[in-house]
Amino acid sequence: MNTIDRAALLAACNAELQPERFKDYGPNGLQVEGRSRIGKLVSGVTASRALIEAAISAQADAIFVHHGLFWRGQDGTLTGWLKERVRLLMAHDINLLAYHLPLDAHPTLGNNAQLGRVLGLEATARFGDQDLGFLGQRISGESFADADVLAWQLEHALKRPVVHISPKRTPIERVAWCTGGAQGFFEAAIAAGAQAYITGEISEPQAHLARECGVAYFACGHHATERYGAPALAEHVAAQLGIEHEFIEIDNPA
Incomplete structure (x- = not known):
């Protein structure tokens, strides 16, 4: 499997999505740092526990989502459901990248x-x-x-x-x-x-x-x-960098 440096993946995503252009509700880009080398990228809509567990089973090195972990109004404590999601990511050394408004706005892949x-x-x-x-x-x-x-x-x-x-x-x-x-x-x-x-x-x-x-x-x-932008952008970047990509759908009736 071909692998690339985490910085290369982050740079490619930032180049496409230009997060600096947006005033957003939370941080865009790398939200949780994992291993430095990435060979498989999993995409999904939301960084839910179900998606993280599925990405672990898929042996992902990084996860790309639209809805990340951190939003305006949170009190900053890692407790309860948020602590468990972060614990799983860190225990398995998986990177989490999240882009909210930049992914909505991309003219072709958003x-x-x-x-x-x-x-x-x-x-x-x-x-x-x-x-x-x-x-x-x-x-x-x-x-x-x-x-x-x-x-x-x-x-x-x-x-x-x-x-x-x-x-x-x-x-x-x-x-x-x-x-x-x-x-x-x-x-x-x-x-x-x-x-x-x-x-x-x-x-x-x-x-x-x-x-x-x-x-x-x-x-x-x-x-x-909002189930189409994350896999489109992640597939484009993965192909550009020569790494594997898989979209994992976690159904949500909302």
């Missing part, structure tokens, strides 16, 4: 770009805080006949039910999307001219805004919308 690929959408503009939201249309150039047709395509592509608020049965051409917990971007999507907005979650105000503004809203699941 969560938004990859969700667009899965859904057959092409971005033509960006919107929202730090330009995280994508705005575009179907790659085919055709409009969706109405919101129900778009809802069916979302459920078919993501293989899960979606919550949707469909105030009007009219064709949809301009679609905005932002993965994960981006319900707060809905007003920016409306201002950008979207006729429909796709994200992971919905909160109470968005249903009223959808009805009052006539813009369809689709909540497709936080995990379901």
